[in-house]
Amino acid sequence: MKRIIMMVLRNILLVPYMWIKLCYHASHVDKYTEEEHYEMLRFITRRANIGGNVTVDVHGQENIPDQDGFMFYPNHQGLYDVLAILDVCPHPFSVVAKKEVQNIQFLKQVIACMRAYLLDRDDVRQAMQVIIDVTKEVKNGRNYLIFAEGTRSKNGNHPGEFKGGSFKAATKAQCPIVPVALIDSFKPFDTNTIKPVTVQVHFLNPLYYEEYKDMKTNQIAAEVKRRIEEVIHANTSD
DSSP states (O other): OHHHHHHHHTTTTTHHHHHHHHHHHHHOGGGSOHHHHHHHHHHHHHHHHHHTTEEEEEEOGGGSOSSSOOEEEEOOOSTTHHHHHHHHOSSOOEEEEEGGGGGSTTHHHHHHHTTOEEEOTTOHHHHHHHHHHHHHHHHTTOOEEEOTTSSOOSSTTSOOOOOGGGGHHHHHHTOOEEEEEEESTTHHHHSSOOSOEEEEEEEOOOBOHHHHTTSOHHHHHHHHHHHHHHHHHHTOOO
């Protein structure tokens, strides 16, 4: 909370204008292209990072597929995760988020602008429909991000279990799966400090359909987690 307040105060002259613009975009989603929404969100995120003493250190951007229609699978550390990836990813993407996000100001406007799907984990039928809808959109060239852990880890740079069901949309769409290793992404919003912090975002080599087509979803989940953990261990002292 302290860092969010600092982000606002250090951008105080810009905040009213950008808040109005964000809310307008969120209320008029169809008026703008996905690229226009994305550039607006990236501008806000970068200004917030400067004001909040947050640096995003990105690695492996060359591993992001040139052709749209892929899915990101990062480890889930905190509320800042999507913003970290949004700051450094040149390709617009959407997300599948839990429905509780719709109650958090700013994040719910971001979610609206990204045309994201909100998942009700207690409603199996709704969850299956989300998988069907995301599959269709990925096949049509949209990019998506899903947190395979389902909920953020409470153990910092130690990911939780990656759930096989999170990969059903990717396998049905037969799309590239891009593992993303986040390091210290929990620190900006999930710790009570305003000290300068560097968040690492590592885009790893994609798994293409030919590589995973004979694997079960739980095997894909285990492999993606293994790759992410390998990078985390190589870049932290934990």
